[in-house]
Amino acid sequence: MKKFAIALTCCLNFTVQAQIPAGYPADYAATVAAAEKEGKVVVYSSTDSTSTKPLLADFQALYPKIKVEYHDMNTTEIYSRFISENAANAGTADVLWSSSMDLQVKLVSDGNALTYVSPEAGKLPDWALWKNEAYGTTFEPIVFVYNKRLLQADEIPLTHADFTRILGAKADRFRNKVNSYDVEKSGLGFMLVTQDAMVSPAYWDLAKAMGAVSSRYQSSTGTMMERISSGENLLGYNLLGAYAFVKAKKDPAIGIVYPKDYTLVISRVMFVAKKARNPNAAKLWLDYILSRRGQTVMANQADLFALRADVEGETTAAGLTKQLGAALKPVRIGPELLNMLDPAKRLEFLKQWQQTAVGKK
Amino acid sequence: MTRTAVDPARSLTILLTAAAVLLPLGLVAWQSLLSAPFFMPDKSIGLDAFRFIFDDADFAGAFKNSLLLACGMAIIAVPLGGVLAFLMVRTDLPGRTLIEPLVMVPIFLSPLVLGFGYVVATGPVGFYTLWAQSLLGLSEAPWNVYAYSSIVVIAGLTHVPHVYLYTSTALRSLPSDLEEAARCAGAKPWQVALHVSLPMVLPALLYAGVLVFFLGFEVFGLVLVLGDPEGHLVLPTYLYKLTNKLGTPSYHLMAAVAVCIVGVTLPLVMLQRLLLKSANKYASIGGKGGRQRPLPLGAWRWPAAGVIAAWLAFSIFVPLSGLILRSFVSGWGEGVHLLEVLTVEHFRDVADSQTALNAIVNTVLIGVVGGALTVACYAAIGLAAHRRNDGWTRLLDYLVMLPRAVPGLLAGLAFLWVFLFFPPLAPLRTTIFSVWLAYSVVWLAYGMRLVSSALLQVAPELEEAARISGANRARSTRDVTLPLIRYGLLGSWLLMFLIFEREYSTGVYLLGPGTEVVGSMLVSLWGSGALDQVAALAVINVALVCVGLGLALRFGINLRH
Numbered sequence: 001m002k003k004f005a006i007a008l009t010c011c012l013n014f015t016v017q018a019q020i021p022a023g024y025p026a027d028y029a030a031t032v033a034a035a036e037k038e039g040k041v042v043v044y045s046s047t048d049s050t051s052t053k054p055l056l057a058d059f060q061a062l063y064p065k066i067k068v069e070y071h072d073m074n075t076t077e078i079y080s081r082f083i084s085e086n087a088a089n090a091g092t093a094d095v096l097w098s099s100s101m102d103l104q105v106k107l108v109s110d111g112n113a114l115t116y117v118s119p120e121a122g123k124l125p126d127w128a129l130w131k132n133e134a135y136g137t138t139f140e141p142i143v144f145v146y147n148k149r150l151l152q153a154d155e156i157p158l159t160h161a162d163f164t165r166i167l168g169a170k171a172d173r174f175r176n177k178v179n180s181y182d183v184e185k186s187g188l189g190f191m192l193v194t195q196d197a198m199v200s201p202a203y204w205d206l207a208k209a210m211g212a213v214s215s216r217y218q219s220s221t222g223t224m225m226e227r228i229s230s231g232e233n234l235l236g237y238n239l240l241g242a243y244a245f246v247k248a249k250k251d252p253a254i255g256i257v258y259p260k261d262y263t264l265v266i267s268r269v270m271f272v273a274k275k276a277r278n279p280n281a282a283k284l285w286l287d288y289i290l291s292r293r294g295q296t297v298m299a300n301q302a303d304l305f306a307l308r309a310d311v312e313g314e315t316t317a318a319g320l321t322k323q324l325g326a327a328l329k330p331v332r333i334g335p336e337l338l339n340m341l342d343p344a345k346r347l348e349f350l351k352q353w354q355q356t357a358v359g360k361k
Numbered sequence: 362m363t364r365t366a367v368d369p370a371r372s373l374t375i376l377l378t379a380a381a382v383l384l385p386l387g388l389v390a391w392q393s394l395l396s397a398p399f400f401m402p403d404k405s406i407g408l409d410a411f412r413f414i415f416d417d418a419d420f421a422g423a424f425k426n427s428l429l430l431a432c433g434m435a436i437i438a439v440p441l442g443g444v445l446a447f448l449m450v451r452t453d454l455p456g457r458t459l460i461e462p463l464v465m466v467p468i469f470l471s472p473l474v475l476g477f478g479y480v481v482a483t484g485p486v487g488f489y490t491l492w493a494q495s496l497l498g499l500s501e502a503p504w505n506v507y508a509y510s511s512i513v514v515i516a517g518l519t520h521v522p523h524v525y526l527y528t529s530t531a532l533r534s535l536p537s538d539l540e541e542a543a544r545c546a547g548a549k550p551w552q553v554a555l556h557v558s559l560p561m562v563l564p565a566l567l568y569a570g571v572l573v574f575f576l577g578f579e580v581f582g583l584v585l586v587l588g589d590p591e592g593h594l595v596l597p598t599y600l601y602k603l604t605n606k607l608g609t610p611s612y613h614l615m616a617a618v619a620v621c622i623v624g625v626t627l628p629l630v631m632l633q634r635l636l637l638k639s640a641n642k643y644a645s646i647g648g649k650g651g652r653q654r655p656l657p658l659g660a661w662r663w664p665a666a667g668v669i670a671a672w673l674a675f676s677i678f679v680p681l682s683g684l685i686l687r688s689f690v691s692g693w694g695e696g697v698h699l700l701e702v703l704t705v706e707h708f709r710d711v712a713d714s715q716t717a718l719n720a721i722v723n724t725v726l727i728g729v730v731g732g733a734l735t736v737a738c739y740a741a742i743g744l745a746a747h748r749r750n751d752g753w754t755r756l757l758d759y760l761v762m763l764p765r766a767v768p769g770l771l772a773g774l775a776f777l778w779v780f781l782f783f784p785p786l787a788p789l790r791t792t793i794f795s796v797w798l799a800y801s802v803v804w805l806a807y808g809m810r811l812v813s814s815a816l817l818q819v820a821p822e823l824e825e826a827a828r829i830s831g832a833n834r835a836r837s838t839r840d841v842t843l844p845l846i847r848y849g850l851l852g853s854w855l856l857m858f859l860i861f862e863r864e865y866s867t868g869v870y871l872l873g874p875g876t877e878v879v880g881s882m883l884v885s886l887w888g889s890g891a892l893d894q895v896a897a898l899a900v901i902n903v904a905l906v907c908v909g910l911g912l913a914l915r916f917g918i919n920l921r922h
Contacts, residue, residue, distance in 0.1 A: 048889040049874075050714055069874055072885055076604050080612075080774060081870050087400035088781035090790070106609065149696050182589070185598075187605040216590040219601070222890035223477075223586065230694025232486045243890040250706070250893070253692045341608035350606070358592075 021291060024119045032063070034280040040067040041281035044078045044093035046100065047268060047304070054301035059288050066281050075100035075187060079107065086112065086275065094282035097137070097270040097289075100187050102337040104269035108134045109338060113271040116283055120290035123308055125317075127332040128267055134333050136267030137289050138298065139307040139317035141241035141328070142192055144257040145225060147234050151255070155234075159261040160196075160206055163237065167209040173234075174213045179224045180237040182217035183353055188266075191331070192238045194340050194349060195264050199329055207357040210237065215357070229253045238264075245315065246303045258324055265320075265330040267307060368834070374745040375753050381802045382760045384783060385775035386623075389767055393616035400782065410617035420618070423599035430513055430584075430595060431577025437517025439570045441672060442524020443562075447554045448665050449525070450532040451540065453655040455666055462910035465855075466677050467519035468526075469862035469906055471883050474899045475680050476586030477892065479506055479515060482683030486694040489679065507591045515587070516580055518676040523576070523807075523856075524569040530811055530852030531565035532558065534646055534818055534845070537653045550661045564637055565814040571633050572807055578622050579768060581866075596622065597768040604770065615771045623766040630762050634755075637817070646818050646845055681903065688896035707897035717898055720877040721905060724862055727797070727878065732857035735801040735808060736850055742805075743812035744838060748821065761806045769866030772803055777870035793876055796868040803867045804860050808853045815849020816842070855913075862906060 020028050035041075045052070049072045056068050073081070075098045085092035098104050107113065113133035121129060128136030144163065146156055155170065157163040167174050181189020196203040216233060218224050221243050227233040229251050241256065248254040270289060272282040288294045292310060299306035299315045306316040313319050320328060331337075340346055354360040388399070393411070397404040414420040448454045449461065467475060482489050483506045490502045497503060505511060539561070543553045559566070581597035588598065600618055604610045658665055687693065690702045711717045742761070746754040767775060776799040780790035789795050801808075819842060827837035843850070865880030872881055879902050886895045 046888075048885045048891075049716065050886070050891070050894075051889065053714075071873055073869065074884075074888055076610050077869060080610050081777065083398065084400065084774070084777055084781055084870075087398075088787075090781050090787065103609065176590075179590075182592075184606055185602050187608070190605065217592070218589045219585065220887065220890070222887055222892050222895075223589065225890055226480075226892050227590075229692050230481075230484070230486050231696060232484055232694065240890075247890060251692045253694075253697070343607040346606075346608050 021119075021287075021293075024287075028119065031280050031283055035278070035284045036063070036065040036281075038278040038281045039065065040069055041094050041278050041285045042069045042071070042092070043095045043097060043285065044071050044073065044082060045097040046073065046075045046078060047097065048072050051303045054297050055289070055294065058293070058297050059285065062288065062293075063284060066284065068285065075103060079103045082107065082112070082273075086273075089275075091277060092275070093273055094276035094278045095270060095272055095285055097268060099140075099266065099268045100191075101266060101269050101331060101333060102191055102341055103187065104134060104271065105130070105333060105335070105337045106341055108271055109335060112274055114274045114276060114279060114282075116272055116286070118283070118287050118290055120287055123292075123310065124290065125307070125309070125330070127330050127334075128307060130333045130335075133271050135270050135286060135290060136307055136330075136333050137270050138242075138266075138268045139305045139320065139330070140266050140268075141258055141305065141320060142238050142264040142266065143241040143244055144259060145228050145236040145239045145244050146255045146257065147228050147231055147253055148255040149253045150231050151234055156255070156257065157235070157259075158257060159259050160200060161202065161261065163235075163259075164202065164206045164209045167213050171213050176214050176216060177232075177234040178210055178213055178215040178237065179218055179227060179233045179235075180210065180215060180239075181224075182219050184350060185219040188240075189238065190346075190350075191337070191340070192264060192266075193353060195329075195331055196238075197349075199262055199264070204352075204356055206237075207353065211357045211359040214359075217358070225254065240266075242304055242315075258320070258327075260324070260327055262327050262329045263320075263324055265328050267330065267333065268304075269333055370741075370835075371745045371753075374741050375757060378742055378745075378757065378760060378805075381798065382764055382805070384779050385772070385802070386763055386767065388778050388782075389616045389619050389771065389775050392612050393620045395613050398612050400778075410611075410613040411620075413614055414617050414621075419594055419599055419602070423594040423596050424621070426509065426594060427578050427580075427596040429509075430516055430580060431574045433513035434517045434520050434577045434580075435570050435574040437514065438520040438524045438573050439566060441518070442521045442569065443528050443559070443566055444554075445521060445525045445669065445672065446528035446532055446562075447558055448658075448669060450529045451537070451554075451558060451656050452550065452658045452665070453662070454658065454669070455662065458915070460669070460673065461914050462907040463673065463677055464522050464525060465859055465910060466522075466681065466903060466907070468522050468856070469859040470899065470903060471863055471865070471880055472519075472580065472582030473586055473887060474582075474684065474883060474895060475519060476515075476583045477687075477895070478680030478682075478684035480586060480683070481687045481693060482679045487683065488686065488693065488699075489683075491695065507587055507593075509588070509591075509593050512584060512587050512593065515676075516577070516583055518672065519583075520573050520576065521672065521676065523573055524566070526852060526856055527565045527569035527572075527811060527814065528562050530848050531562040531814055531818065533653075533848040533852075534815060535561055535653075536646075537656065540656055541654065544656060550656060550658050550665075553656065564817050565811075567633065567636055568810040568814050571629055572810060575626065575629060575762070575765060575806075578625065579765060581769060597770065600768050600770050612771075612774065619767045619771050622768070623763060626762045626766050627759070630759050634758060646820060646823075684896055684903075685900055687892070688900045691893070707893040708901070710894050711897045711901065716877055717882060717901075720879050720882045721902060723876060724878045724880070724902075725906075725909070727793070727800075728858040728861040731797045731800070732854050732861055734797070735804075735857050736812070736854045738801060739805070739809045739812050739853060740843070740846075740850060742809055743816055744842070746813065747816050747842070748824075761809050764803045764805055765807070767803075769803075772799070772867045773869045773871075776802075776867065780871065790871065791873060795871045796876065799867045799871060800861055800864055804857065804864070807860065808857050811853040811856060812846065812849050815846035815852075819845050862902075 078098050115132050117132050157166050183190040183193050221240050224236050225247050228236050244256050276282045295306040295308045295311045298304045299313050309318050392399050394406055395404045449457045485502050493503050540553050540557050543557045584595045584598050600615050603614045688707055691704050692702050746757045780786050780795050823841050824837050827841045883895055
């Protein structure tokens with residue numbers, strides 16, 4: 001009986017070893033075997049399941065014995081659901097993957113993440129990795145979006161300074177016609193303007209110019225782009241490049257500008273939960289997403305921008321770097337992001353934003 | 362009657378109802394008094410949450426707006442819904458069976474999508490707007506759909522179907538002999554409606570009014586879409602703001618807002634009880650049978666049809682045509698020639714995605730099967746209060762109104778917490794039962810009131826006759842009361858089906874992969890900016906549900922004869 005068990009283990013090892021991605025350490029086989037025994041990985045993600053379908057299918061092809069239970073929800077829901085389930089010691093996610101960088105960093109800093117050095121870690125830029133716990137997975141530029149049909153060539157801002165200047169010069173033309181995130185309603189919008197204010201001292205001039213033309217602040221990227229496409233609004237500030245890119249492919253009215261002075265870049269943050277019930281499968285999923293294979297699928301089929309420098313194409317970090325070089329300003333994943341989660345600081349910033357960008361006293 | 366006997370079935374019903382309502386609500390109330398999530402160790406007790414929202418100018422503004430919205434909705438929807446029901450159920454209005462499924466669209470269509478339909482149709486560059494502009498030779502849009510008054514009117518008109526459902530259900534159970542008598546005596550159709558039909562359905566209309574007013578505090582999607590550009594806040598959108606305003610979701614602030622809305626329900630229930638004090642006078646199904654014959658409208662036929670057509674045009678046709686148009690174009694608005702941008706690609710995208718089709722099937726199943734189970738529970742609760750006017754009945758009256766006081770955003774969390782932290786329910790969290798229970802509890806007042814207003818119509822003499830002939834209470838309920846309130850039960854089933862079709866936020870933390878519903882898909886597509894597919898999916902959904910409803914209503918009408 002014991003002999004048989006040994007033979008079986010050898011046999012399993014053999015099949016498993018065949019699956020280890022090139023360049024991974026030898027003991028990865030044990031992780032794969034354990035993961036296959038777990039049989040599934042539970043992912044809470046803010047990336048909608050339609051765009052991640054190719055990723056899920058490819059992962060399935062790579063590890064047919066591991067099922068991905070993919071829950072797609074918005075960033076606040078991920079946060080609330082995870083902390084509640086965790087507190088109740090109930091089943092919860094093995095992997096959290098969210099575009100809300102600050103909430104993810106908060107969860108990691110509160111000790112919810114498993115420390116794990118991914119074999120792919122060396123391939124990531126240093127801003128995209130924190131404590132060997134939080135991993136950046138994408139490279140998504142923040143852009144201006146404009147209506148190609150209705151805007152003249154000289155009305156298209158190429159830099160943040162242009163944006164301010166054009167609104168000032170043509171206040172009547174742009175009155176009620178500029179939109180951006182309502183930073184009180186959108187956590188992402190809030191993070192972006194705080195980054196703006198850090199990167200560029202001129203941000204508050206821009207905010208003031210936007211306030212002066214009564215810009216329309218909204219809660220969702222989709223409605224902002226829709227209103228720009230229809231001509232109800234002409235110009236959008238701080239929109240998510242990945243979504244605009246998908247929309248522009250289908251809709252000839254949508255124009256995109258990567259600001260030349262600086263382009264903020266955000267990254268969807270992923271971590272393995274400390275109490276994960278399927279920790280090995282979770283590691284495999286994380287490694288896959290960071291792998292060259294996963295990132296190639298991401299850039300070419302999943303409509304997300306790939307982070308790794310060794311993946312080529314228009315929607316990759318490499319492609320954007322060719323175009324913009326040092327103007328790219330990725331938001332660093334790290335404790336700095338916690339600053340603005342402090343309620344007092346946040347309310348103070350909001351007040352300033354209200355007074356400048358909205359004109360509320 | 363059996364006032365003194367203890368009825369175990371009744372006690373159990375009341376106990377379960379109280380538990381289902383008070384558990385999530387108790388959690389919310391407790392949370393409002395804390396400084397951090399109740400399950401975290403670093404919390405302290407106090408009134409800081411209330412202090413924060415009372416100091417926040419946004420809260421005051423949102424409360425005022427919500428109150429205005431609620432009043433506006435009741436003022437617009439109650440009379441129109443009543444008239445609509447009278448015309449559709451009682452008269453020989455032309456084409457009434459054809460339009461009945463269409464009337465239901467605003468109940469089951471996600472308000473987010475409904476609002477989006479209005480933007481495409483009547484927004485600043487909407488296609489009706491541009492059309493009217495060029496027709497009238499104006500340089501600016503002739504109306505502003507984002508103005509708060511527009512939002513109130515739209516909300517009012519799109520809640521007419523709720524009132525319609527309550528009133529028509531009550532009217533269906535009534536024999537038409539009294540109306541015919543009035544007509545024979547020379548009364549005009551509107552006099553019949555005002556002096557004969559109206560008093561008989563007053564309880565149903567009153568319930569509908571109270572519920573629509575209350576629903577005014579719950580309107581979220583419509584205001585989020587139409588109110589965003591000009592920054593109009595109502596309580597649910599204020600709550601949405603609170604999730605991000607302080608960085609991490611502020612449950613205690615959200616809970617404090619919910620507690621304030623609960624405060625609004627109490628006087629409403631008191632008012633309702635006061636007005637229905639002498640409930641017996643509304644008993645209109647008596648020992649003397651009668652049948653229904655449509656009332657001939659005569660010369661009033663066409664003006665009546667005109668009123669209905671106008672309402673249909675504005676509340677159904679305008680947003681729906683906007684949505685349908687949007688689902689067939691790649692772009693729209695100022696300077697776009699619609700013929701050049703026509704496409705069926707969005708439908709292909711939706712059809713390609715297996716999840717979308719699963720979602721539609723799941724949703725219909727939850728609506729039909731779950732809805733029927735829910736109505737069975739509501740009927741049990743209604744019977745527990747039937748013909749008894751004791752403290753328990755009073756308690757039930759208050760209980761049923763409470764759950765909807767918690768806006769969807771927070772209700773979803775509250776139910777997640779109940780299933781996480783209440784051990785007996787924990788194993789059921791990941792099953793579809795949890796979603797069903799959450800929906801049934803939240804919409805308790807709405808389905809229950811259809812049943813109770815039907816019960817009010819039943820005169821005691823029939824049940825008494827059964828008891829005198831030797832039937833026990835259970836038998837008289839089964840063989841006399843339940844058959845007599847069948848229209849109430851069917852109406853309640855229809856409403857629950859429609860609400861389950863749309864409902865999403867309450868179940869958001871309980872749904873998982875495999876149990877996708879249309880509501881959650883729409884919201885998730887919305888979040889990723891894929892409004893093309895939102896429009897296409899919504900159009901498919903509306904078409905399927907309308908066809909299904911048309912068939913079902915035919916079937917329902919056949920039951921009558």
